[in-house]
Amino acid sequence: xxxxxxxxxxxxxxxxxxxxxxxxxxxxxxxxxxxxxxxxxxxxxxxxxxxxxxxxxxxxxxxxxxxxxxxxxxxxxxxxxxxxxxxxxxxxxxxxxxxxxxxxxxxxxxxxxxxxxxxxxxxxxxxxxxxxxxxxxxxxxxxxxxxxxxxxxxxxxxxxxxxxxxxxxxxxxxxxxxxxxxxxxxxxxxxxxxxxxxxxxxxxxxxxxxxxxxxxxxxxxxxxxxxxxxxxxxxxxxxxxxxxxxxxxxxxxxxxxxxxxxxxxxxxxxxxxxxxxxxxxxxxxxxxxxxxxxxxxxxxxxxxxxxxxxxxxxxxxxxxxxxxxxxxxxxxxxxxxxxxxxxxxxxxxxxxxxxxxxxxxxxxxxxxxxxxxxxxxxxxxxxxxxxxxxxxxxxxxxxxxxxxxxxxxxxxxxxxxxxxxxxxxxxxxxxxxxxxxxxxxxxxxxxxxxxxxxxxxxxxxxxxxxxxxxxxxxxxxx
Amino acid sequence: xxxxxxxxxxxxxxxxxxxxxxxxxxxxxxxxxxxxxxxxxxxxxxxxxxxxxxxxxxxxxxxxxxxxxxxxxxxxxxxxxxxxxxxxxxxxxxxxxxxxxxxxxxxxxxxxxxxxxxxxxxxxxxxxxxxxxxxxxxxxxxxxxxxxxxxxxxxxxxxxxxxxxxxxxxxxxxxxxxxxxxxxxxxxxxxxxxxxxxxxxxxxxxxxxxxxxxxxxxxxxxxxxxxxxxxxxxxxxxxxxxxxxxxxxxxxxxxxxxxxxxxxxxxxxxxxxxxxxxxxxxxxxxxxxxxxxxxxxxxxxxxxxxxxxxxxxxxxxxxxxxxxxxxxxxxxxxxxxxxxxxxxxxxxxxxxxxxxxxxxxxxxxxxxxxxxxxxxxxxxxxxxxxxxxxxxxxxxxxxxxxxxxxxxxxxxxxxxxxxxxxxxxxxxxxxxxxxxxxxxxxxxxxxxxxxxxxxxxxxxxxxxxxxxxxxx
Numbered sequence: 001x002x003x004x005x006x007x008x009x010x011x012x013x014x015x016x017x018x019x020x021x022x023x024x025x026x027x028x029x030x031x032x033x034x035x036x037x038x039x040x041x042x043x044x045x046x047x048x049x050x051x052x053x054x055x056x057x058x059x060x061x062x063x064x065x066x067x068x069x070x071x072x073x074x075x076x077x078x079x080x081x082x083x084x085x086x087x088x089x090x091x092x093x094x095x096x097x098x099x100x101x102x103x104x105x106x107x108x109x110x111x112x113x114x115x116x117x118x119x120x121x122x123x124x125x126x127x128x129x130x131x132x133x134x135x136x137x138x139x140x141x142x143x144x145x146x147x148x149x150x151x152x153x154x155x156x157x158x159x160x161x162x163x164x165x166x167x168x169x170x171x172x173x174x175x176x177x178x179x180x181x182x183x184x185x186x187x188x189x190x191x192x193x194x195x196x197x198x199x200x201x202x203x204x205x206x207x208x209x210x211x212x213x214x215x216x217x218x219x220x221x222x223x224x225x226x227x228x229x230x231x232x233x234x235x236x237x238x239x240x241x242x243x244x245x246x247x248x249x250x251x252x253x254x255x256x257x258x259x260x261x262x263x264x265x266x267x268x269x270x271x272x273x274x275x276x277x278x279x280x281x282x283x284x285x286x287x288x289x290x291x292x293x294x295x296x297x298x299x300x301x302x303x304x305x306x307x308x309x310x311x312x313x314x315x316x317x318x319x320x321x322x323x324x325x326x327x328x329x330x331x332x333x334x335x336x337x338x339x340x341x342x343x344x345x346x347x348x349x350x351x352x353x354x355x356x357x358x359x360x361x362x363x364x365x366x367x368x369x370x371x372x373x374x375x376x377x378x379x380x381x382x383x384x385x386x387x388x389x390x391x392x393x394x395x396x397x398x399x400x401x402x403x404x405x406x407x408x409x410x411x412x413x414x415x416x417x418x419x420x421x422x423x424x425x426x427x428x429x430x431x432x433x434x435x436x437x438x439x440x441x442x443x444x445x446x447x448x449x450x451x452x453x454x455x456x457x458x459x460x461x462x463x464x465x466x467x468x469x470x471x472x473x474x475x476x477x478x
Numbered sequence: 479x480x481x482x483x484x485x486x487x488x489x490x491x492x493x494x495x496x497x498x499x500x501x502x503x504x505x506x507x508x509x510x511x512x513x514x515x516x517x518x519x520x521x522x523x524x525x526x527x528x529x530x531x532x533x534x535x536x537x538x539x540x541x542x543x544x545x546x547x548x549x550x551x552x553x554x555x556x557x558x559x560x561x562x563x564x565x566x567x568x569x570x571x572x573x574x575x576x577x578x579x580x581x582x583x584x585x586x587x588x589x590x591x592x593x594x595x596x597x598x599x600x601x602x603x604x605x606x607x608x609x610x611x612x613x614x615x616x617x618x619x620x621x622x623x624x625x626x627x628x629x630x631x632x633x634x635x636x637x638x639x640x641x642x643x644x645x646x647x648x649x650x651x652x653x654x655x656x657x658x659x660x661x662x663x664x665x666x667x668x669x670x671x672x673x674x675x676x677x678x679x680x681x682x683x684x685x686x687x688x689x690x691x692x693x694x695x696x697x698x699x700x701x702x703x704x705x706x707x708x709x710x711x712x713x714x715x716x717x718x719x720x721x722x723x724x725x726x727x728x729x730x731x732x733x734x735x736x737x738x739x740x741x742x743x744x745x746x747x748x749x750x751x752x753x754x755x756x757x758x759x760x761x762x763x764x765x766x767x768x769x770x771x772x773x774x775x776x777x778x779x780x781x782x783x784x785x786x787x788x789x790x791x792x793x794x795x796x797x798x799x800x801x802x803x804x805x806x807x808x809x810x811x812x813x814x815x816x817x818x819x820x821x822x823x824x825x826x827x828x829x830x831x832x833x834x835x836x837x838x839x840x841x842x843x844x845x846x847x848x849x850x851x852x853x854x855x856x857x858x859x860x861x862x863x864x865x866x867x868x869x870x871x872x873x874x875x876x877x878x879x880x881x882x883x884x885x886x887x888x889x890x891x892x893x894x895x896x897x898x899x900x901x902x903x904x905x906x907x908x909x910x911x912x913x914x915x916x917x918x919x920x921x922x923x924x925x926x927x928x929x930x931x932x933x934x935x936x937x938x939x940x941x942x943x944x945x946x947x948x949x950x
Binding site: 146154155247255321 | 516519520521522524525529582585586587588589591592593594595596599600602603604606607610611708709711712714715716719722723750754758769770772773774775776777779780783787793795
């Protein structure tokens with residue numbers, strides 16, 4: 001929970017930095033800040049139109065991307081994006097042929113794009129199933145061949161002097177700013193439709209992603225479901241082409257969902273977070289590109305997604321790097337403490353003193369410890385310092401250190417765990433006494449109370465008292 | 479239509495020849511590293527690298543521009559190092575994207591394709607943004623980067639000659655790649671097929687990986703300038719994939735991919751100057767248009783790939799289905815022989831059988847296949863037809879005896895060793911009978927101590943001429 005709070009705090013900080021950077025861009029300019037407000041609060045009709053379309057698109061792509069990510073097919077969106085170009089061109093040509101001047105009717109172009117994007121996906125599947133080529137190669141091939149064909153058609157169309165083809169290349173890099181209300185209606189309808197289909201099939205797609213065989217065994221039409229998912233990807237890519245451009249359209253499928261993955265392990269939460277991230281990156285992308293007309297909206301939307309992704313990768317509450325690093329550090333420290341205490345105990349045991357000598361107060365000698373283990377002096381000092389901080393080791397003014405009573409108790413517990421496991425391995429797993437040390441070394445740190453109790457009951461006959469059993473093998477000093 | 483195409487082709491000039499040569503050199507230079515990407519299953523990495531080269535070039539351009547504007551560099555020097563700096567920029571970003579992908583994958587535990595997609599789209603968007611934002615300083619046209627300017631390749635020639643500059647650069651890239659592959663052939667081969675083995679043999683797989691990324695990036699930029707990024711993407715993996723469908727040896731795969739790349743350059747350019755006019759004039763467009771050679775080369779190499787996918791002698795769809803069909807026919811023919819033998823065994827040997835009876839013998843396959851298998855048997859001389867009745871010839875008789883022997887030996891074997899109930903013996907024997915070789919049959923017979931009867935109590939026929947024992 002604590003790490004969660006930290007992450008959300010960092011999130012807010014990021015948002016504030018973002019706003020601050022915007023402000024700093026033209027500091028003191030009253031005009032600029034009022035423009036930010038105007039755009040951010042959607043006071044312009046034009047911004048409102050573009051924003052509505054893009055945010056809907058971003059949210060839906062986040063949702064669909066979640067399933068693509070889980071099916072490990074993220075790059076398929078890239079194939080669809082590139083493969084839709086020839087369809088756009090052919091649709092343009094067909095419409096021009098039917099009646100001159102009608103070539104850029106958006107629904108027609110989108111139908112063409114969908115058809116050829118879907119054909120591309122089918123080609124990938126066909127090649128994968130019928131030739132010896134692997135999936136990555138089939139994707140690269142279909143992508144490049146379709147795109148090459150699209151470019152060939154496009155150059156031919158553009159060289160034709162009819163002049164109507166001028167805006168067609170905006171599909172390659174996208175032009176969100178040029179969206180009209182009619183375009184937004186289409187995009188919005190498509191996005192809402194895709195979102196509805198996705199939510200309707202949520203359960204089915206979930207099972208498909210996690211356990212395809214199970215779904216098939218339950219009699220679900222996995223093939224049809226797979227096709228439905230492909231259809232969703234194709235439609236998202238196709239309606240995304242106008243705002244983000246066909247080269248970058250894959251980003252709005254990948255980035256929000258992969259970013260959401262860092263925050264949760266629950267698919268439903270992940271889906272909602274991805275929807276939020278997708279919508280947010282679209283919002284910020286349009287916002288920034290509206291403020292700085294030179295920045296293409298498509299690229300900014302993608303970069304906003306990238307910032308969210310990078311941020312989630314570091315601060316993510318579930319799988320973020322920081323959290324994992326903290327867990328890892330805690331574990332390393334624990335292992336180091338255990339090893340230190342056990343080594344001290346073993347030195348005390350071997351020192352040949354009468355058994356009545358108390359363990360507490362046993363001096364910690366760096367030299368002896370270093371020769372007993374493969375620690376470097378720096379590492380040893382770190383562990384000693386950490387142990388001193390926890391009150392396991394005390395310094396009485398001088399340079400000499402010794403175990404405290406607490407330290408002695410803890411050392412006994414650690415050694416006891418280690419040896420109980422060793423004895424267990426020797427007795428029940430039939431492992432040679434000379435081989436048990438290594439495996440006990442790994443397991444002693446994570447033995448929990450229940451397991452210890454079980455071990456104690458199992459080994460009761462041999463060690464009736466709750467004392468440290470003798471080592472079943474010779475302790476060698478490295 | 480053919481006449482029209484020939485007419486357009488007759489306008490072929492030395493310009494076209496130079497275009498094809500340049501394009502072929504660029505394509506061949508790209509195809510070489512493409513082979514390795516394909517075998518290492520990093521095809522999409524090639525796609526990513528070709529996108530990432532854009533920010534590399536833009537950054538290099540901006541850097542050199544700022545250096546010049548800041549007075550650190552003279553104008554002449556700026557002109558002179560512009561090209562090397564492009565290469566350096568693209569190479570740096572190519573390696574950077576590979577490193578970043580690896581980081582995202584390892585540190586963030588993101589699935590590999592998703593991390594690749596996240597990294598290269600980010601870098602590409604960054605490049606696009608920089609290019610637009612500093613459009614006054616950066617003299618790069620995105621369309622130009624995308625489609626290339628191969629149509630005007632002869633304008634810019636290498637000083638002192640009339641060879642196009644682009645041809646020289648791409649030729650150098652091709653030679654460099656060839657030299658590298660020849661030098662490190664063994665290492666490349668082993669790390670492509672078995673990275674773990676390569677590591678144990680002391681070939682540093684990580685270094686190989688990044689070196690490949692760097693070399694690919696340099697090749698991409700060399701090709702970029704002249705032929706555009708489309709061609710580069712298409713030429714990286716597709717020729718290699720075509721070659722992969724045709725051969726199993728790495729050396730011949732490299733060779734074939736070079737041939738495919740060159741062929742697609744020729745075919746692509748021919749298509750670019752002929753097809754659009756021909757088709758466009760049919761649908762009412764002006765006829766004096768041509769399409770991008772780079773794009774058409776992509777289409778051409780795609781056609782070559784589809785051709786290989788269908789016609790490849792070993793892995794082609796057609797040859798494989800032909801093999802499968804032949805096998806199915808052989809099995810049906812075997813079944814017909816077995817049926818005739820059993821009918822003979824059950825009734826009197828002389829009782830004639832009509833073709834229809836065979837047909838009703840529940841072959842479990844289509845009528846057409848049964849008929850074809852039957853004709854095949856007749857043609858082979860195993861079955862003879864006399865006045866509408868068919869019977870086994872002596873040759874057919876011995877073939878049938880071998881088959882039935884194989885069937886019944888298997889039944890006996892399975893019953894003895896696996897305790898399968900009698901009613902279920904037939905099913906597995908029905909499959910096994912077709913591929914038990916005579917030697918295996920003898921081994922089975924020896925193992926069962928030459929049984930006379932199968933588990934159902936039917937006699938196991940003896941072979942005509944028992945094969946000689948091993949070593950005889």
